[in-house]
Amino acid sequence: MSGHSTYNPSNGFTRWxxxxxxxxxxxxxxxxxxxxxxxxxxxxxxxxxxTFCLGVQIITGIVLAMHYIPQTELAFRSVxxxxxxxxxxxxxxxIHANGASMFFIAVYIxxxxxxxxxxxxxxxxxLWILGCLIYLLMMATAFFGYVLPWGQMSFWGATxxxxxxxxxxxxxxxxxTWLWGGFAVGDPTLNRFFSLHYLFPFLIAGVVILHIxxxxxxxxxxxxxxxxxxxxxxxxxxxxxxxxxxAFGLSLFVILFAYFVFFNPNGLGDVExxxxxxxxxxPPHIVPEWYLLPFYAILRAVxxxxxxxxxMFGAIAVLFVLPWLDTSKVRSARFRPLxxxxxxxxxxxxxxxxxxxxxxxxxxxxxxxxxxFTVTHFARxxxxxxxxxxxxxxxxxxxxxKTKPLPESISASVLGTKN
Amino acid sequence: xxxxxAAEPTRRDFLYVATGAFAAVGAAAAVxxxxxxxxxxxxxxxxxxxxxxxxxxPVGQEITIKWRGKPVFIRHRSEDEIKAAESxxxxxxxxxxxxxxxxxxxxxxxxxxxxxxxxxxxTHLGCVPLAYKGEFNGYxxxxxxxVYDTSGRIRKGPAPLNLExxxxxFVSDSKILIG
Ligand code: HEM
Ligand code: FES
Numbered sequence: 001m002s003g004h005s006t007y008n009p010s011n012g013f014t015r016w017x018x019x020x021x022x023x024x025x026x027x028x029x030x031x032x033x034x035x036x037x038x039x040x041x042x043x044x045x046x047x048x049x050x051t052f053c054l055g056v057q058i059i060t061g062i063v064l065a066m067h068y069i070p071q072t073e074l075a076f077r078s079v080x081x082x083x084x085x086x087x088x089x090x091x092x093x094x095i096h097a098n099g100a101s102m103f104f105i106a107v108y109i110x111x112x113x114x115x116x117x118x119x120x121x122x123x124x125x126x127l128w129i130l131g132c133l134i135y136l137l138m139m140a141t142a143f144f145g146y147v148l149p150w151g152q153m154s155f156w157g158a159t160x161x162x163x164x165x166x167x168x169x170x171x172x173x174x175x176x177t178w179l180w181g182g183f184a185v186g187d188p189t190l191n192r193f194f195s196l197h198y199l200f201p202f203l204i205a206g207v208v209i210l211h212i213x214x215x216x217x218x219x220x221x222x223x224x225x226x227x228x229x230x231x232x233x234x235x236x237x238x239x240x241x242x243x244x245x246x247a248f249g250l251s252l253f254v255i256l257f258a259y260f261v262f263f264n265p266n267g268l269g270d271v272e273x274x275x276x277x278x279x280x281x282x283p284p285h286i287v288p289e290w291y292l293l294p295f296y297a298i299l300r301a302v303x304x305x306x307x308x309x310x311x312m313f314g315a316i317a318v319l320f321v322l323p324w325l326d327t328s329k330v331r332s333a334r335f336r337p338l339x340x341x342x343x344x345x346x347x348x349x350x351x352x353x354x355x356x357x358x359x360x361x362x363x364x365x366x367x368x369x370x371x372x373f374t375v376t377h378f379a380r381x382x383x384x385x386x387x388x389x390x391x392x393x394x395x396x397x398x399x400x401x402k403t404k405p406l407p408e409s410i411s412a413s414v415l416g417t418k419n
Numbered sequence: 420x421x422x423x424x425a426a427e428p429t430r431r432d433f434l435y436v437a438t439g440a441f442a443a444v445g446a447a448a449a450v451x452x453x454x455x456x457x458x459x460x461x462x463x464x465x466x467x468x469x470x471x472x473x474x475x476x477p478v479g480q481e482i483t484i485k486w487r488g489k490p491v492f493i494r495h496r497s498e499d500e501i502k503a504a505e506s507x508x509x510x511x512x513x514x515x516x517x518x519x520x521x522x523x524x525x526x527x528x529x530x531x532x533x534x535x536x537x538x539x540x541x542t543h544l545g546c547v548p549l550a551y552k553g554e555f556n557g558y559x560x561x562x563x564x565x566v567y568d569t570s571g572r573i574r575k576g577p578a579p580l581n582l583e584x585x586x587x588x589f590v591s592d593s594k595i596l597i598g
Contacts, residue, residue, distance in 0.1 A: 178457050180459075181460070183463070184487065184489045280483050282546040282561055305578075361564065
C-alpha cells in the first residue's frame with residue numbers, strides 16, 4: 001500500500017539532506033501522505049494513544065529514575081521522598097503509576113478491536129504477532145516496575161510470580177535461584193528488576209517500529225474488512241484526516257487519564273503497597289495489578305501447580321497462533337453473525353475472569369448445603385471457555401457460519417449502498 | 420563416477436564446518452559469564468548459617484527467624500501436637516513422610532520430638548503460612564489456602580510438597596545451628 005513517495009523537498013537544505021539521509025521523506029511518507037482507509041472509526045485511534053502512552057512512560061520513568069534508589073533498605077523511602085520532597089515528584093509518580101494502567105486499557109481496546117474486525121488474518125499475521133510480542137513485553141515491564149516501590153504487594157507479587165518458574169520440571173529450582181540472585185526475592189532481585197525495567201520500554205519501542213513497518217506494508221484493516229481496491233476512492237491521506245481524528249480521540253483519553261492522576265490517583269492501586277515489604281509476613285489477600293487479573297484467575301483455577309502455570313502462559317501463547325486457528329475468510333464481525341455473538345461472550349468471559357482473579361478463591365457464590373459453588377469453580381468454567389473459544393470455535397465457526405454479503409469496496413460501504 | 424566424486428565433502432567444506440563450530444563454542448563461552456553473573460554471588464552464599472538460642476521459646480509457641488532471606492519457623496511442640504503428627508496414616512499423605520524423618524537428634528542422641536524446624540515458605544507459590552491456623556492447627560497459607568499439619572506436612576490445598584526442613588543440628592541443649 002505504500003506506493004510511490006510523494007515527498008517533495010521544498011528548499012536547498014531539505015534537498016541536500018534528502019540525497020544523504022531521506023529521513024524527512026520517511027516521516028512524510030509515514031505520517032502525512034500515507035493513505036488510510038476512509039471508513040476508519042474511533043476504535044482505530046488507539047494506536048496513536050498507545051504511542052502516546054509509551055512516550056509518557058519513558059519520559060516520566062527516566063525522571064523518576066533520577067530520584068529512585070534500587071536498594072531494599074532505601075527503595076520504599078526513596079519513593080516516599082519522591083512523593084513528598086521532590087518538586088512535582090507526586091505528579092510524576094502518579095502519572096507513571098496510572099500511566100501503566102492507561103497503557104493497558106488502551107492495549108486491551110486495541111487488541112479486542114483486532115479480534116472484532118479480524119485484523120489478525122492474512123496478510124497481517126506478522127503485524128499481529130509483533131503486537132502480541134509488545135503486549136508480552138508490556139506485561140513484563142509493568143511487573144518489574146511494580147516491584148520497584150518495594151511495598152508489600154511489590155514483594156509478594158514478585159515472590160509469587162518468580163515462584164511460577166519453580167514449577168518447571170528439572171530446571172525450575174535453579175532457574176528461580178538464578179532469577180532471584182539469592183535464595184529469596186531480595187537486593188539482587190530488586191537491582192536487576194530495575195535494570196530490566198529501564199531496558200524493556202526501549203525494546204518495546206523497537207518492536208513498535210517493526211509493528212508500524214509491517215502495518216505500512218500491508219496497509220490498515222478497516223471496519224468493513226475488505227481490502228483497498230482503488231486508492232483514490234477508498235483512502236484519504238493520513239494528514240490531516242487521521243491526524244486530526246487521532247488527536248481528538250487522544251484528547252478524550254487524556255481526560256480520563258487526568259481524572260485518575262488528579263482525582264483518584266490510588267484508585268487502581270492497592271493500599272497494601274503503601275506498607276513496606278516484609279519478607280516474614282504475607283498480606284492476607286494478595287492480588288496482582290488489575291490488568292493481570294484474568295491470567296491470575298486461570299492460574300488459580302487449576303488444582304495442579306505445573307498445569308496452572310502452563311495454562312496461564314498458554315492463555316497468552318494462543319494469541320500468537322490465532323491467524324491460523326481462524327478458518328473464516330471474512331474479516332469483520334459485521335458480516336459474521338455467529339462470530340459476532342461469540343466475540344461478545346468472549347469479552348464478557350475475560351472480564352469475569354478478571355473479577356474472579358480479584359476475589360478470594362474460596363468465596364462461595366451459590367450456597368449448596370455445607371459448601372457450594374465457589375469463585376474457583378466459576379473461574380474453571382470461564383477458563384475452559386476462554387480456550388474453547390480460540391481452539392474450538394475459531395476453526396469451527398469459519399466452516400459452519402453463513403456470512404453476510406461483503407460490500408463491493410470500502411467506498412461502497414461508506415456510501416451506504418447497503419452495509 | 421565423476422558425479423559421486425563431486426558430491427563428496429571437500430577439504431574446504433571441512434574447514435567451513437570447523438570454523439563455524441569454533442565460532443559457536445566461542446560465542447557460548449562469551450555468553451556464559453553474562454548469564455552466570457545473575458546467580459547468587461559470594462556474599463549471598465557466605466551468609467549461609469546462623470545460630471539460634473531456643474531456650475526461651477515456651478511449649479506451644481513458635482518463633483520466626485530469617486535465614487538466607489527466608490523465614491524459618493522454630494516450633495516448640497506440645498505433647499498433643501506431637502501425638503497428632505505421629506498418628507497420621509502416612510500412606511494417605513500427598514507427600515508421604517513420617518513425623519520422625521522431619522526431626523533431628525539432640526546432643527544426647529535422642530530424637531528431639533518437641534522441636535520442629537521448617538522453612539516458612541509455602542511450597543505452592545512461596546507465601547508465608549500462618550501458624551496455629553487451619554484444620555490441623557499446624558499452618559494455613561493465606562494465599563491460595565494450603566493447609567499443613569503439626570509436622571508441616573501438606574494436607575489440603577494446591578501445594579504439592581511438605582514444608583521444607585532446613586539443614587540444622589543441635590550444638591547444645593539450648594542452641595541450634597541452621598545451615
Ligand atoms: C512500558 C513502559 C513502562 C511501564 C508500563 C512502566 C510501569 C511501571 C509501574 C507499574 C511502576 C510502579 C508504580 C507504582 O506503583 O509506584 C513503575 C515504577 C517505576 N518505573 Fe516504570 N514503566 C515504564 C517505563 C519506565 C521507564 C522507561 C523508566 C526509566 C528508567 C521507568 C522507571 C521507573 C521507576 C524509577 C519506578 C519506581 C518509582 C515508582 O514506583 O513510582 N519506567 N513503572
Ligand atoms: S502460596 Fe501458599 S497456597 Fe499458594
